[in-house]
Amino acid sequence: MSSSNEIINVAFIGNPNCGKTSLFNDYTGAKLKVANWPGVTVEKKEGSYKFRDKEYKLVDLPGIYSLTSYTMEEKLSRQYILEDEVDVIIDVADASSLERNLYLTLQLIELGKPVVLALNMMDIVEERGMEIDIHRLPEMLGIPVIPVSARKKTGLEVLMHAVAHHKNKSSLEKLEHHHDESSSTKHKHNHHYECVMVYSDDIEDMIDVVTERLQVKYPDMINFRWHAIKMLEMDDEITERYPIGLADIVSRSYELDIINQKYDFIEEVIQECLVNKDKKAHVTDIIDAIFTNRILGLPIFLAIMALVFFLTFTIGDSLKGVFEIFLKWFSGSTRGFLGSVGTNEVLISLVVDGIIAGVGGILTFLPNIFILFLALAFLEDSGYMSRVAYVMDSIMGKLGLSGRAFIPMMLGFGCSVPAIMASRSLEDPKDRMKTILVTPFMSCSAKLPIYVIFSQMFFPKHALLVTYSMYLIGLMVAVMVALILNTFDKKKSLHSLLIELPEYKAPNARSIAIYVWGKVKDYLSKAGTTIFFASIIIWVILNFGTHGMVTDMSQSFGASIGKALSPIFAPTGLNQWKIVVALIAGIAAKEIVVSSMGILYGIGNINSVAGMAGMSAGLAATGFGALNAYSLMVFCLLYVPCAATIATIKRETHSWKWTIFAVCFQLGVAYFVSTLIYQVGKLFL
Structure with a gap:
C-alpha cells in the first residue's frame, strides 16, 4: 500500500x-x-x-x-x-x-x-x-x-x-504484435514478446553481442539493451562513458538503419490504430501553399507585421487618452496635497517632476504594449510563427545560419532576454554566438515608447510608417552583420532546418492571457523598480551640481556629463547634452530614455498632446529637427542593450570578454548607422 x-x-x-x-x-x-x-x-x-x-x-x-x-x-x-x-x-x-x-x-x-x-x-x-x-x-x-x-x-x-x-511496472504490458517469430528468426529468445521495437535480424544479432559485452564489463548498468542500441548508433556520450571493444562487429553507425526501422514499425502501428486517416483536413496545406511560398512568404510576413504595428498604434493610441487624464489628475492632486501639508519644495519636485513624471510617462504607453503583445501571442498560438522560420531558412542559410536562428530573433520583438536564452536551441556553438550578437538589434517592446513619441512629434502624418521602418532596419542590420560574420568564418558549416509546421488552430484564450499578462506584468514591474529608481537618479543629477541644488539645470552634474560627451555624438546629429544624458540612462532600460526626456524638459506627461508639443518646441529651439529625431530612433534601436540583456549575454556565453565585445560592437554599429543616416540625410534636407 x-x-x-x-x-x-x-x-x-x-x-x-x-x-x-x-x-x-x-x-x-x-x-x-x-x-x-x-x-x-x-x-x-x-x-x-x-x-x-x-x-x-x-x-x-x-x-x-x-x-x-x-x-x-x-x-x-x-x-x-x-x-x-x-x-x-x-x-x-x-x-x-x-x-x-x-x-x-x-x-x-x-x-x-x-x-x-x-x-x-x-x-x-x-x-x-x-x-x-x-x-x-x-x-x-x-x-x-x-x-x-x-x-x-x-x-x-x-x-x-x-x-x-x-509507476512500479518493471516490464511492459502484454504485447500483441501478431508476428509469428518462430518461422522468421533464428534468435534464441522471442523478441516480439519482450520488446516493443524489434529490429532486423542483423541488428538484433549485434544488439545481443554488445549486450553480452556490456554485462561483462558493466554488470551494474541499467537497461543493457538501450545502451547497446546507442553503441550501434555511435552515440558520442554513451560510447565515451562506457568504452568497450566493438571494432569486430560494428563497422559503421547504424543510426539511420535504426531510425528507418522504427518508422517502419510506426507505419504498422498507424495502419492498425488510426482510422479514417485520409479524412485529415487539408486546410493547413492550402494555407501553407500561400504563406510558405518561396516568393510570397516573406512579403506576407512583412505585411502581417505591418498590420500588427498598425493595430498597436491605432487601438493603443485610442486607449492611452484614459491614462493621460488619470496621470494629469494624479500629478496635480499629488502636488496640491503635498503643498497643502507644507512639504518642502525639493521633495515635491522629486515626487512630481521626478517619480510621477518618469514612471507615469512610461505607464501611458501600456495600451500600445498590450496590443503589441496581444497580436504577437495570437500569431504564436495560431501556428504562424514557425512558418516564419521556415520561410526565412533559405535567407538565413546564405548568412551561415539555420532558419531556426530566426526564432530567437523573432522573440526579440518582445524582449531580448528570453530571445537570447532561446538561442540554446541551436546545435552549433558558433551559430549561438552569432545569433546572440545580432538578436539585440531587434526592436524589443521597450524601444516602442521611443518610436511612438518621436515619430508622432516629428512625423505626425507618417508615424506608423516611421515606426515600422525601425523594425525593418533592425532586421536588415542583423542580416548584414550575420552576412559579414559569415564572410570571415573560414569553417562554414552546412545548415538544415528541421522544424515542425503545426496545424493552424484557433488561438487558445487561456494561453494568450497567460502570455500577455506575463509581459504586461514584467512591464509594470520594470516601471515600479528600474524606472522608479532611474527616475530618482536622473532627477538628482539634474537638480544638483558642485554647489548643491541648482535652479538652472545646465549647471547640474547631468549637464556636465552630457556636455563632456556631446561632441562625440556630433556626427550622429545627437550632440545635445540632454539627449546624451537620456541615452546613458537608457542603458538601464530603454523605456528610461523617454522618462528621462520628460524630466529633462520638465514635462509631466510626455505622451500627451501638450507634452509632445512642449518637448518638440524645446528640441526645435536647439535646432533638433526631423532628421535628428530619426537618427535618434535608429541609435536607440541599435545601441547598447539594456542591463538585463547584458547580464543574460554573460550568463549564456560564460564570458565577460564576449559580453564586453558584444556591447562595444553594438554601440559601434549604432554609431556608424546613425552617422550614415544623418550625414546622408543632410545632403537632401
Whole structure:
C-alpha cells in the first residue's frame, strides 16, 4: 500500500507544440509561457500536484523530437531522465499528428522506465473525422494510453490514476504484435514478446553481442539493451562513458538503419490504430501553399507585421487618452496635497517632476504594449510563427545560419532576454554566438515608447510608417552583420532546418492571457523598480551640481556629463547634452530614455498632446529637427542593450570578454548607422 506522504516523480516530455506545457499548467497552475514553435522552453520547470492520497512532483522538460544529444533541449531532457529519480514518464503526444510523435515514444519505451502515453488534442482528431483505436494502440506499445485534452481539461485525473498504477511496472504490458517469430528468426529468445521495437535480424544479432559485452564489463548498468542500441548508433556520450571493444562487429553507425526501422514499425502501428486517416483536413496545406511560398512568404510576413504595428498604434493610441487624464489628475492632486501639508519644495519636485513624471510617462504607453503583445501571442498560438522560420531558412542559410536562428530573433520583438536564452536551441556553438550578437538589434517592446513619441512629434502624418521602418532596419542590420560574420568564418558549416509546421488552430484564450499578462506584468514591474529608481537618479543629477541644488539645470552634474560627451555624438546629429544624458540612462532600460526626456524638459506627461508639443518646441529651439529625431530612433534601436540583456549575454556565453565585445560592437554599429543616416540625410534636407 502507498503511504499518504508518498511523492511520485513525474517527467512530462514530448514534441514541440504537442500541448505538453499547457497540460503541465493544468496540473500545477503555473503561469509558464506556451509558445507555438520549438526552442522556447529551454529549461526544466517544476511544480506539484496532489491527487487522492499521493503527492506528485511534476517536471516539464523541453520539447524535443528525439533522445539524441544534438541540441541543448535533447541533452537536458535525456540527462534528466537517465540520471534523476524519475518514477514515471508522461509522453505527451499530439494525437492529430500521431505518426510523427510516436518516434519519441518508441525511444522512451526503450529506456526501460515506466511510460504513460497521453494522447493530447483528441478534439482535433474528432474534428477531422479520424479515430484512434485506444484499445489496439496500448496492445502494440505495451504501455497505458490515455486520451486527454489540455485545452478542455479532460482526462487529467485518469492520466494521474494511470501514472500511480503504472509507476512500479518493471516490464511492459502484454504485447500483441501478431508476428509469428518462430518461422522468421533464428534468435534464441522471442523478441516480439519482450520488446516493443524489434529490429532486423542483423541488428538484433549485434544488439545481443554488445549486450553480452556490456554485462561483462558493466554488470551494474541499467537497461543493457538501450545502451547497446546507442553503441550501434555511435552515440558520442554513451560510447565515451562506457568504452568497450566493438571494432569486430560494428563497422559503421547504424543510426539511420535504426531510425528507418522504427518508422517502419510506426507505419504498422498507424495502419492498425488510426482510422479514417485520409479524412485529415487539408486546410493547413492550402494555407501553407500561400504563406510558405518561396516568393510570397516573406512579403506576407512583412505585411502581417505591418498590420500588427498598425493595430498597436491605432487601438493603443485610442486607449492611452484614459491614462493621460488619470496621470494629469494624479500629478496635480499629488502636488496640491503635498503643498497643502507644507512639504518642502525639493521633495515635491522629486515626487512630481521626478517619480510621477518618469514612471507615469512610461505607464501611458501600456495600451500600445498590450496590443503589441496581444497580436504577437495570437500569431504564436495560431501556428504562424514557425512558418516564419521556415520561410526565412533559405535567407538565413546564405548568412551561415539555420532558419531556426530566426526564432530567437523573432522573440526579440518582445524582449531580448528570453530571445537570447532561446538561442540554446541551436546545435552549433558558433551559430549561438552569432545569433546572440545580432538578436539585440531587434526592436524589443521597450524601444516602442521611443518610436511612438518621436515619430508622432516629428512625423505626425507618417508615424506608423516611421515606426515600422525601425523594425525593418533592425532586421536588415542583423542580416548584414550575420552576412559579414559569415564572410570571415573560414569553417562554414552546412545548415538544415528541421522544424515542425503545426496545424493552424484557433488561438487558445487561456494561453494568450497567460502570455500577455506575463509581459504586461514584467512591464509594470520594470516601471515600479528600474524606472522608479532611474527616475530618482536622473532627477538628482539634474537638480544638483558642485554647489548643491541648482535652479538652472545646465549647471547640474547631468549637464556636465552630457556636455563632456556631446561632441562625440556630433556626427550622429545627437550632440545635445540632454539627449546624451537620456541615452546613458537608457542603458538601464530603454523605456528610461523617454522618462528621462520628460524630466529633462520638465514635462509631466510626455505622451500627451501638450507634452509632445512642449518637448518638440524645446528640441526645435536647439535646432533638433526631423532628421535628428530619426537618427535618434535608429541609435536607440541599435545601441547598447539594456542591463538585463547584458547580464543574460554573460550568463549564456560564460564570458565577460564576449559580453564586453558584444556591447562595444553594438554601440559601434549604432554609431556608424546613425552617422550614415544623418550625414546622408543632410545632403537632401
